[in-house]
Amino acid sequence: MPDTPDSHRFSPTRQSLPIMLLRAREAVMARYRPMLREIGVTEQQWRVLRVLKESGEIDVSTLAERAAILGPSLTRILKTLRETGLVDVRQDRDDRRRSLASLTDAGDALVVNAADDSADVYAEISTQFGYERTQALIRELDALLETLGQPD
């Protein structure tokens, strides 16, 4: 067992920003999982469906950016959602490199039916942690993104 003097700078995982972001996200998502399980979609599939509901038909790149999902993952997710009849994908006529995705009627209905439950989960979290405190946290995360230079 190698033993070294403390001449190296280590920060315990409790003080590590990446790990704390990971843990926080995991804790938040744990609240959503029962609902997602009930409607039979994964967390990522739910994000895709929600963005499609909000945006209407959009191209895959924009969808990927808004749902915070990488292109290759989105390709697979859209394949699944197409097979389960929740999403349509067609080619853009003006630029045939582009694919345009949209909700089917079934997909729209699923989002509409689950939206209230999703909002309830968020309301519970927001209430427990404090509404203003939650908003402030989100603003700080947004500011961190700005500082670190994220694509919009």
Added chain:
Amino acid sequence: MPDTPDSHRFSPTRQSLPIMLLRAREAVMARYRPMLREIGVTEQQWRVLRVLKESGEIDVSTLAERAAILGPSLTRILKTLRETGLVDVRQDRDDRRRSLASLTDAGDALVVNAADDSADVYAEISTQFGYERTQALIRELDALLETLGQPD
């Protein structure tokens, strides 16, 4: 397609706590990736190595908890790290259900050599966002964990 290119209207995903946590984490990790790439380990492997350096020989469950990695993932990661000669895994003599993991000399050397670079990345983030502000953000994330950790 009602697209408003010059609008300040931001998408609701910017107000979603789960997505903002995801984006923030992604932005932070982007700063670490070059360093991880250079030493040839994944983000998760690095977390495992760091925890082992901090804790010395520990059982797999404790390691999983401290590195924020689920059991099945850790099984695979330890297999890889064992094959690359960075960690040792042995059975606990007193409770043979348990596995005990520890750094090899090579693993220890890798962590020691990369620790300063890792700290530099963190220092850069912390300086850019503001040291106190970063600490405050970590405290808020910790508080969120405390709040959500207790189901209802």
Added chain:
DNA sequence: CGGGATTATTTAACACGTTAAGTTTATGCG
């Protein structure tokens, strides 16, 4: 106009996340 650069998306390969089920070892209780 033509052919090399660019852009949008997909495919491929490997690693990890998540849940359920399996295996081995320890523990508790009659």
Added chain:
DNA sequence: CGCATAAACTTAACGTGTTAAATAATCCCG
């Protein structure tokens, strides 16, 4: 003791994350 139960991993199966490379369509510049 002996058997049921629990604990500590591990395996399995499927979905997603990440990077690099391939494919296809558009753009651009001479």
